[in-house]
Amino acid sequence: MPWILVSIIVAVVILAILAIFVFKRKGWNSEVDYRRYFNMGIVWLPFGIIFYLIFENPIGLLFLIMGLVFLAIGLKNKDKWGKPQKIPPTYQKAIMIVVLFLVLGVILGIIVFEMMR
Numbered sequence: 001m002p003w004i005l006v007s008i009i010v011a012v013v014i015l016a017i018l019a020i021f022v023f024k025r026k027g028w029n030s031e032v033d034y035r036r037y038f039n040m041g042i043v044w045l046p047f048g049i050i051f052y053l054i055f056e057n058p059i060g061l062l063f064l065i066m067g068l069v070f071l072a073i074g075l076k077n078k079d080k081w082g083k084p085q086k087i088p089p090t091y092q093k094a095i096m097i098v099v100l101f102l103v104l105g106v107i108l109g110i111i112v113f114e115m116m117r
Contacts, residue, residue: 009107016103032095035081038074041067057116059109066102 045067051060074081087095 008110012103012107032087033080033082033084034074034077036074037070037077038081041069041071041074043067044070051113057113059112062105062109066105 044063048060048062048064048067051057052064053060077085
């Protein structure tokens with residue numbers, strides 16, 4: 001495994017740990033604007049299509065699905081765009097778990113992409 005890939009993975013893990021410490025110290029953000037989910041979906045959807053169809057990499061399917069999920073969440077709550085919504089603590093924990101799995105998916109995607117080359 002190339003050293004650049006290992007250093008990128010280590011950097012992402014260190015940044016994630018630092019982010020957790022900062023969020024715990026300053027308090028978790030308990031508001032969400034659903035337009036951001038829509039915007040993330042717009043970014044991830046073409047990224048997944050490009051990886052899946054042009055590079056013929058199966059990890060592109062993961063990015064494609066993530067883009068569709070973010071688009072669906074954003075469009076479902078279109079009436080709440082621009083109005084930050086309070087999130088109950090139970091949902092905050094669920095969101096953190098989902099984000100953790102998405103980050104792990106991206107890291108695994110990079111690893112699989114590098115191994116398949």
